[in-house]
Amino acid sequence: MKLYTTTSKSPVGPLRLYANEGALTAIYLENHKRAPVLVASEGDGHPVLREAQRQLEEYFAGGRVSFDLPLEPVGTPFQHMVWKALREIPLGVTWSYAGLARHIGREGASRAVGSANARNPLSIVVPCHRVVGTSGKLTGYAGGVPTKQWLLEHEQRMRGHSPSAGFDALSSDRRSAPGAP
Known part of the structure; x- marks a missing residue:
């Protein structure tokens, strides 16, 4: 190809x-x-x-909240399941790895979800940066944790939340988001 x-x-x-x-x-x-x-x-x-x-x-620029592009990432069926679920996380909302595992019906597969998340080839468009540790702590990101933090703060600004409020403010979004784990 x-x-x-x-x-x-x-x-x-x-x-x-x-x-x-x-x-x-x-x-x-x-x-x-x-x-x-x-x-x-x-x-x-x-x-x-x-x-x-x-x-x-x-x-x-702050004017687009989702992407509408034809996508064909290369990966395993499990990775594709995780990457599809990542696209369901709303802008400015974070889910935990455990929550993402529950969302795809694989409770207890947090590590496998984390591995698939780490191999996401479509950074930003497939928003793996929206997945955080169970405590809300920012964990690894292929582009570096400072980039992950910047992306999350950018999305919070787009949603009208103050980025200075920190990531504890994301917890309430996570609980109130429809279908959120």
Whole structure:
């Protein structure tokens, strides 16, 4: 399968976007942990990459709360189940790994959920940054914990919450969110 790539500027650093002929396959942050080395042709004019860049720019400007892109990440069936569930977490809301495991009907699979979350190839668009430890503590993120914190604070600002309130304020969102674990 032929891949195309482009780099997009963002407030969290350069993002490397990848797409096949018709769908976005990956978005990697600079210094992304576990990012594979992919062979791809330069795709500055690729329609999926252009649309992904446009939607990411809107998100970072505070005008987009969800993404509408064709996605084809490579992963196992379990990883796809977790990545689909990640897209169900509302903007500015956090779920715990245990809560995400319960949500997909795999209570007790927190570690497996964490592993799938860590291998999410579509950073930001598939919002793995919205998953935190059971205590609400920010845990690892492929782009680094400071990037995770920035993304969560950005989303809180978009929702109209004060980022200075800290992440304890997210607990009430988590409990009140429809379908939230």
